[in-house]
Structures are given as C-alpha cells and as structure tokens.
Amino acid sequence: MLGDEIVSRINQLGMISETPQHLARIFLSPEHRTAADLILSWMRDAGMAAHLDAIGNVCGRYEGDRPGLPCLMLGSHYDTVRDAGKWDGPLGVITAIACVGDLNRRGVRLPFAIEIVGFADEEGVRFASTLLGSRAVAGTFDAPVLDARDHDGVTMREAMVQFGLDPAKIGTAARARRELHAYVELHIEQGPVLEQQDIPVGVVTAIAGATRLTASLSGMAGHAGTVPMALRRDALAGAAECITALEQFCKVDGAGLVGTVGVINASPGATNVIPGRVSFTLDIRAPTDPHRKRAVAEIVQRIEAIAKRRELSLQIDVTHENRTVPCASWLKAQVAEAVAAEGYSVFELPSGAGHDGMAMIDIADVAMLFVRCRGGISHNPAEHVELADADAGARVLLRLIENFRPRADGGSERS
Structure with a gap:
C-alpha cells in the first residue's frame, strides 16, 4: 500500500x-x-x-x-x-x-x-x-x-x-x-x-487565472464626535461599501467567479478619528480569462461609482495578473x-x-x-x-x- x-x-x-x-x-x-x-x-x-x-x-x-x-x-x-x-x-x-x-x-x-x-x-x-x-x-x-x-x-x-x-x-x-x-x-x-x-x-x-489589485480611497479625516454623518467623507465606510459590492457581484455571477479582500489598512487608525484614507487588496479569479477580465472591469466601475458618490478620491492599480x-x-x-x-x-x-x-x-x-x-x-x-x-x-x-x-x-x- x-x-x-x-x-x-x-x-x-x-x-x-x-x-x-x-x-x-x-x-x-x-x-x-x-x-x-x-x-x-x-x-x-x-x-x-x-x-x-x-x-x-x-x-x-x-x-x-x-x-x-x-x-x-x-x-x-x-x-x-x-x-x-x-x-x-x-x-x-x-x-x-x-x-x-x-x-x-x-x-x-x-x-x-x-x-x-x-x-x-x-x-x-x-x-x-x-x-x-x-x-x-x-x-x-x-x-x-x-x-x-x-x-x-x-x-x-x-x-x-x-x-x-x-x-x-x-x-x-x-x-x-x-x-x-x-x-x-x-x-x-x-x-x-x-x-x-x-x-x-x-x-x-x-x-484559474487571477487578477490582484490594490485600491486606495481618500476622504477627509475628522473628529468622531463633531462631524455630522451627512457631512462625512469617510474612507473606511466607502471601502466597506466597495467590499460588499465585490462580494455581491461575485455571488450573483454563479459561474465560478470568486473575489476576496484580504488586506485592509485604515489611517490615521484612531478610535475617535474618522478614517481619511483606506487601502485594500482585491483578488479576483475565474475559470476563463475573458470571464475574469470582464468581471474585473465591472468591479472597477462599481468601485469608481461608489467613490464618486461618496466624494472620495480613488487610486486603483493592478499588482498581479496570471492567465488561466x-x-x-x-x-x-x-x-x-x-x-x-x-x-x-x-x-x-x-x-x-x-x-x-x-x-x-x-x-x-x-x-x-x-x-x-x-x-x-x-x-x-x-x-x-x-x-x-x-x-x-x-x-x-x-x-x-x-x-x-x-x-x-x-x-x-x-x-
């Protein structure tokens, strides 16, 4: 044996x-x-x-x-x-x-x-x-x-x-x-x-091929007690919405697409400060290259729309790409x-x-x-x-x- x-x-x-x-x-x-x-x-x-x-x-x-x-x-x-x-x-x-x-x-x-x-x-x-x-x-x-x-x-x-x-x-x-x-x-x-x-x-x-990206959202840091919710440009709240959008998009796909956010960094990183800048990673994989590339393009568009609506500046870069x-x-x-x-x-x-x-x-x-x-x-x-x-x-x-x-x-x- x-x-x-x-x-x-x-x-x-x-x-x-x-x-x-x-x-x-x-x-x-x-x-x-x-x-x-x-x-x-x-x-x-x-x-x-x-x-x-x-x-x-x-x-x-x-x-x-x-x-x-x-x-x-x-x-x-x-x-x-x-x-x-x-x-x-x-x-x-x-x-x-x-x-x-x-x-x-x-x-x-x-x-x-x-x-x-x-x-x-x-x-x-x-x-x-x-x-x-x-x-x-x-x-x-x-x-x-x-x-x-x-x-x-x-x-x-x-x-x-x-x-x-x-x-x-x-x-x-x-x-x-x-x-x-x-x-x-x-x-x-x-x-x-x-x-x-x-x-x-x-x-x-x-x-499966994989595309990895890094996204950075910049808003405005501020006091957690003095800035009204309607006036905030909270980068972490924006990142949370982006991450949820990624998850929902991949779940609805139903054809083997998977998306993961594995790293999040928020600054200034204090309990009583609204985060002014957040960066996070995205890992997107699919069984075929055309499928993955279409998904990446759609996900990036959704992140861009969220950033625009929340008045956050966005920098998004591809850090790794492997073919299927x-x-x-x-x-x-x-x-x-x-x-x-x-x-x-x-x-x-x-x-x-x-x-x-x-x-x-x-x-x-x-x-x-x-x-x-x-x-x-x-x-x-x-x-x-x-x-x-x-x-x-x-x-x-x-x-x-x-x-x-x-x-x-x-x-x-x-x-």
Whole structure:
C-alpha cells in the first residue's frame, strides 16, 4: 500500500520547520536545505539519479527503456506558507517518488523517462513573487526578482549565495520543450468540492487565472464626535461599501467567479478619528480569462461609482495578473481513464488556486489530479488527507504513468 509510505514521509517532511510551534519552510532557508537533502535521498532510494538544480529545485530522473528519452514530468512544490499544513505541495512530490519506487522495485522501464521536480518556491512567501522554481525550469524566470528583498532586507541574490547557489546560473535550470512529453501534478484540492461529492480524486479542467489589485480611497479625516454623518467623507465606510459590492457581484455571477479582500489598512487608525484614507487588496479569479477580465472591469466601475458618490478620491492599480491555464484535453483524458480504471467516478473540476503548472505550460501540456482534503482546509495546520485517499491518489497516478501515451504528433495543444 503506497499510502503508508506517503503518509510516513509527509510526516517526516512536516517536522522540518523554522520553529516547532508552526510549520514554515521558506525558500532558501536552512529548513529548505534540510528538506531538499531528505527528498533527494528518497529519490535516490527510488532508483532515480537526483540533484539540486541552480535555483534549489530537487530533480530526479528515472530512465526509460533506453537512456536519454524525453520524459513525463511529475512535480509539485516543497516550500510552504507560514503556519502551514503538511500536505500542500509535498503530497505531489512524495506520491510521484512512491510511484517511481514501485516501478523500480518491479524492474519496470517504460518507453519514456520519468522526471520528478520538487519546486523550491511556489508560494512566494519570502520575496513576494510566486512560481520561482517552476519559472526557472520553464525558462521564464524574471531576473529583476533577484533584487527583491525579504522582511530582513536580504535580496534574493544574496540569499542564493548564502544558500550555496550561483544566481548567474539560474538559466541552466531551464528545460526545452523537446525534453518533455507532458507535465502532470498531483495536489490536494484545497477546497471542499470532492468531499461534498464523496469521492477521493478529481480531474482538473483548468487552473484559474487571477487578477490582484490594490485600491486606495481618500476622504477627509475628522473628529468622531463633531462631524455630522451627512457631512462625512469617510474612507473606511466607502471601502466597506466597495467590499460588499465585490462580494455581491461575485455571488450573483454563479459561474465560478470568486473575489476576496484580504488586506485592509485604515489611517490615521484612531478610535475617535474618522478614517481619511483606506487601502485594500482585491483578488479576483475565474475559470476563463475573458470571464475574469470582464468581471474585473465591472468591479472597477462599481468601485469608481461608489467613490464618486461618496466624494472620495480613488487610486486603483493592478499588482498581479496570471492567465488561466487549461489542462490539455488529450492528457486530461488519460487522467480520467486512470481514475475510472481504479474504480472511481470521473469528476471534473477547476482549480481556483494557482499551481506550478501555470509556469510549466510554457514548455509542456499540463494536467492535474486532485486528492480530497478533509474539510477543504488548506494553508492551515488543520490541513489533512486521509490515508485511504493518499493511497487512492497514488494508485491513480501509478496507473496513469504505466499507461501514459505521448501525444502522437509530438507537439502540444499550445504549439
């Protein structure tokens, strides 16, 4: 039962943290190095040649029936958010290693190689830029990020040197499209849908794109006791109306649109002072890019109207934008076949969260397999996958690998 091995290793990796009180394994930290060394040892035990690449990704290769063949690449990330759960990211890496270990024990070699990549930084916690490991592999790493600073003022460039990596060699991590048949990622769902459906695995249709904005409203600060309500230009009250408008718009949409305000800052921030300036973030996601872009435009118009009516000045800026990444139909079909062959209902669903496939699509067609997580909880210490579900995910992935058929024309749906 592969699930036993997977859960044991999830627990071992979950012990590697900057503090014992909460799980935090941040890019280019000492804990990152310890985790990388442990994962590399598991890759080698599974019969793979393994190394740490130029940005800190852990990379393993299991040759096919002859050396040098293009690969089916499997992967996920092994960094975490702060106060994280154990399963987000590592489940995909550890399950892939368990599958290759099973092939190796049986002496199975396939007409393609298998590569596993544990991406070093997907979460973007330290330098506020996500998908750094997978962007390096895809050849789309953004060099200016090297000058970004963490909370201690350390640049990524400096952190890499301290870690023992050479920033000038990041380009050597890049892979060419001809080297990959496809990229497949197993991941916890991070949502409640599979649990509601009472099924352990799901076939992902697409990774939703996201637009993030920062809005700033400026009114007039004033005394809480002396300014009549009708004469106020309260920036916080205006922000509250904007936030409610966002929520109502997304609820009415009913087609997978989600909107979140995660950060609010009000100033001057005194109990007895009407807030004169408020800034807040918006995160807007949808299953397709046209849908998301239309929604963003409508939401911005509504915020502008609220600001105008309340006589507030508005500054709104896009801070981040990621395209929607569709899972390739030919590859998704093979994931579905593996799910059905293991005796499970084939249930398709989109991913609202971002994943390394968003970067990998630049060099390969991608697909994802979701595994049920208890309560749909993620980015939280309560994150959990049952042993039976971890085993179900492993069996589906192993069946997919053993029956994988490269695209007949050798190309991709994006080429």
